[in-house]
Amino acid sequence: MAVISYIDAVTQALREEMQRDEKVFILGEDVGVRGGVFQVTKGLIDEFGEARVLDTPLTESAIAGVAIGASVYGMRPVAEIQFADFIMPAVNQIVSEAAKMRYRSNGQWHCPLVIRAPYGGGVNGALYHSQSVEAMFNSVPGLKIVAPSTPYDVKGLLKAAIRDEDPVLFFEHKRCYRLIKGEVPEDDYTLPIGKADVKREGTDVTVISYGLTLHFALQAAEQLEQEGISVHVLDLRTLLPLDKEAIVEAAVKTGKVLVIHEDNKTGGVGGEVSAIIAEEALFDLDAPIQRLCGPDVPAMPYSPPLEKEFMLDVNKVKEAIRDLAHF
Amino acid sequence: MRHIDPGLQYIQPNGELTAEGRVVWEEIDPQLRLDFYRWMVKVRLFDRRSIVLQRQGRIGTYAPLEGQEAAQVGSALALTTLDWIFPSYREHGVAMIAGMPLDRILLYWMGRVEGNLAPEGVRLLPPAVPIATQLPHATGAAWAAKLKQEPSVSVAYFGDGATSEGDFHEALNFAGVFNLPVIFFCQNNHYAISVPFSRQSATLTVAEKAAAYAMDGIRVDGNDVLAVYDVMAQAVQRARNGGGPTLIEAVTYRRGAHTTADDPSRYRDEQEAQEWIKYRDPLDRYRKLLHAEGMLSEAEERLWEETCKQELEEAVRAAESAPAPPASHLFAHVFEELTVSQRRQLEELNRGEGNDKDE
Numbered sequence: 275m276a277v278i279s280y281i282d283a284v285t286q287a288l289r290e291e292m293q294r295d296e297k298v299f300i301l302g303e304d305v306g307v308r309g310g311v312f313q314v315t316k317g318l319i320d321e322f323g324e325a326r327v328l329d330t331p332l333t334e335s336a337i338a339g340v341a342i343g344a345s346v347y348g349m350r351p352v353a354e355i356q357f358a359d360f361i362m363p364a365v366n367q368i369v370s371e372a373a374k375m376r377y378r379s380n381g382q383w384h385c386p387l388v389i390r391a392p393y394g395g396g397v398n399g400a401l402y403h404s405q406s407v408e409a410m411f412n413s414v415p416g417l418k419i420v421a422p423s424t425p426y427d428v429k430g431l432l433k434a435a436i437r438d439e440d441p442v443l444f445f446e447h448k449r450c451y452r453l454i455k456g457e458v459p460e461d462d463y464t465l466p467i468g469k470a471d472v473k474r475e476g477t478d479v480t481v482i483s484y485g486l487t488l489h490f491a492l493q494a495a496e497q498l499e500q501e502g503i504s505v506h507v508l509d510l511r512t513l514l515p516l517d518k519e520a521i522v523e524a525a526v527k528t529g530k531v532l533v534i535h536e537d538n539k540t541g542g543v544g545g546e547v548s549a550i551i552a553e554e555a556l557f558d559l560d561a562p563i564q565r566l567c568g569p570d571v572p573a574m575p576y577s578p579p580l581e582k583e584f585m586l587d588v589n590k591v592k593e594a595i596r597d598l599a600h601f
Numbered sequence: 602m603r604h605i606d607p608g609l610q611y612i613q614p615n616g617e618l619t620a621e622g623r624v625v626w627e628e629i630d631p632q633l634r635l636d637f638y639r640w641m642v643k644v645r646l647f648d649r650r651s652i653v654l655q656r657q658g659r660i661g662t663y664a665p666l667e668g669q670e671a672a673q674v675g676s677a678l679a680l681t682t683l684d685w686i687f688p689s690y691r692e693h694g695v696a697m698i699a700g701m702p703l704d705r706i707l708l709y710w711m712g713r714v715e716g717n718l719a720p721e722g723v724r725l726l727p728p729a730v731p732i733a734t735q736l737p738h739a740t741g742a743a744w745a746a747k748l749k750q751e752p753s754v755s756v757a758y759f760g761d762g763a764t765s766e767g768d769f770h771e772a773l774n775f776a777g778v779f780n781l782p783v784i785f786f787c788q789n790n791h792y793a794i795s796v797p798f799s800r801q802s803a804t805l806t807v808a809e810k811a812a813a814y815a816m817d818g819i820r821v822d823g824n825d826v827l828a829v830y831d832v833m834a835q836a837v838q839r840a841r842n843g844g845g846p847t848l849i850e851a852v853t854y855r856r857g858a859h860t861t862a863d864d865p866s867r868y869r870d871e872q873e874a875q876e877w878i879k880y881r882d883p884l885d886r887y888r889k890l891l892h893a894e895g896m897l898s899e900a901e902e903r904l905w906e907e908t909c910k911q912e913l914e915e916a917v918r919a920a921e922s923a924p925a926p927p928a929s930h931l932f933a934h935v936f937e938e939l940t941v942s943q944r945r946q947l948e949e950l951n952r953g954e955g956n957d958k959d960e
């Protein structure tokens with residue numbers, strides 16, 4: 275199996291799906307000639323032409339709205355929002371229209387579309403190129419939200435998202451793009467949306483996370499093994515719907531749960547994960563559920579020391595796990 | 602009487618054709634001339650009946666359209682079943698012509714689940730309520746038509762208030778850039794609930810905004826069914842032949858309230874409304890024309906009105922006898938397949954416990 279980067283897994287999934295199904299097309303800002311600001315769509319315009327790799331105006335609401343109209347007509351659009359920060363003008367289209375089309379038309383029309391957006395910090399992206407926006411959409415029935423952490427998951431889940439009959443928001447952590455590499459089958463495969471994945475087995479503390487911070491958890495677990503702390507790591511992979519069964523199983527396994535995400539703490543996905551555990555596994559817990567998250571400040575600072583302060587890292591995660599292990 | 606620039610006009614308010622209108626009229630199939638009349642009558646009677654039904658508590662809040670019949674009938678009759686319609690919530694006339702049965706339209710206003718289901722083959726979306734959100738959808742369907750190389754045209758229907766929304770700009774701009782087969786059909790009925798068009802825009806017309814998108818912008822008398830039809834038919838043909846998008850502003854007037862929950866006397870000069878009703882009515886002028894052309898007698902009028910009323914009563918009966926949806930329908934059509942949580946909530950509901958406790 276070839277070892278490829280997270281970003282190449284995105285490109286591979288897109289290319290293979292466009293080869294497989296001519297209804298799949300890409301639209302977004304700079305996705306064509308430029309190949310995307312991160313080069314996610316590099317080379318696709320040469321292979322599929324400018325109609326299927328469409329450079330649009332700067333128009334996030336229309337990118338989402340056009341995708342909705344085209345999907346109703348039977349196409350399978352994959353829209354790119356250049357940075358998740360810029361998804362805000364499209365919120366009305368995503369929440370009021372894409373998420374409700376099937377419901378309000380009594381199943382007559384539906385929106386098999388994907389909206390991809392790179393999110394997250396740690397890349398000196400400053401206020402408007404670093405945000406995590408997943409929590410804002412996580413209470414919207416009618417949407418699915420995927421946020422993978424490994425190249426293998428990226429490819430399998432993006433393919434599944436494109437083949438899904440309902441709208442999927444696909445959030446790619448931009449720090450993972452070139453940092454994270456992994457084995458990815460060259461064959462066609464999909465992974466089920468809505469299923470979490472145990473990334474490491476352990477017995478003392480359970481860490482539940484997704485995206486970049488999942489890798490901090492894995493590194494922390496590796497290092498803490500030498501201290502005699504065995505860490506169980508669950509990768510949510512899908513944020514909506516959450517895999518309740520896997521969350522409860524992971525929580526019960528150790529009785530001590532740390533939920534980690536880069537998105538700010540208040541109102542974050544971690545709150546929902548904690549509530550699920552509290553509802554279903556309270557008496558299996560040996561310690562209060564802990565959350566380690568981004569701070570509740572409006573934005574990721576541009577100032578390098580402040581950005582570092584905002585971001586989680588292996589040491590912060592190790593400390594939180596240690597505290598819980600010794601509780 | 603206040604002067605209103607009506608835009609392109611073929612049938613004058615007194616029912617007489619303009620010279621240009623005469624030329625167009627002679628080219629219109631006699632059957633279509635009668636269809637204009639019949640649909641406008643049916644739409645008006647449906648509208649009046651719906652208001653009564655609302656007052657009687659038999660349907661929910663309803664959005665009246667009286668006064669806008671010519672704009673809807675003239676434009677919708679220029680479309681074919683190939684074409685996609687993305688309406689707002691006042692387009693019952695358009696919906697009927699597209700093929701939506703009357704009882705379904707009533708069901709919609711009763712809040713019944715079947716009310717949004719267009720019959721097989723009818724490319725009509727449910728009414729968009731958030732304002733202007735349907736415009737990018739029409740642009741998107743037009744882009745899909747281009748990718749699929751199908752000769753269908755998309756039409757977005759909206760009011761003058763929608764032109765202030767960002768989606769108006771984004772949809773028209775996108776359509777202009779890619780020269781898409783889409784028509785943006787604005788019924789400028791002068792009010793967005795209480796706010797007059799002068800508060801929506803510093804421009805005097807909607808049509809002139811088309812210049813910003815390098816597309817044709819046409820201001821047409823929205824109470825002149827012939828002019829609306831002709832303008833729309835040309836726009837459809839242009840779009841189908843690769844000529845790109847058109848913005849049409851049909852100048853009309855919302856005679857009644859925004860919805861049955863609104864009272865226009867709070868913000869509108871009654872005299873203004875009366876002027877539109879007395880002097881610019883779409884149906885009156887068309888009736889006069891048909892009489893003058895010898896195409897319609899008073900007896901035929903009465904007969905057609907009776908036919909419509911009977912059809913309406915049958916629709917009301919059908920709608921009112923529709924069975925109530927089962928409670929489980931709350932979870933129908935959320936996704937192709939429900940999520941685990943939703944399945945649990947549905948099971949809970951089916952057990953008759955009726956709360957949303959999720960376990």
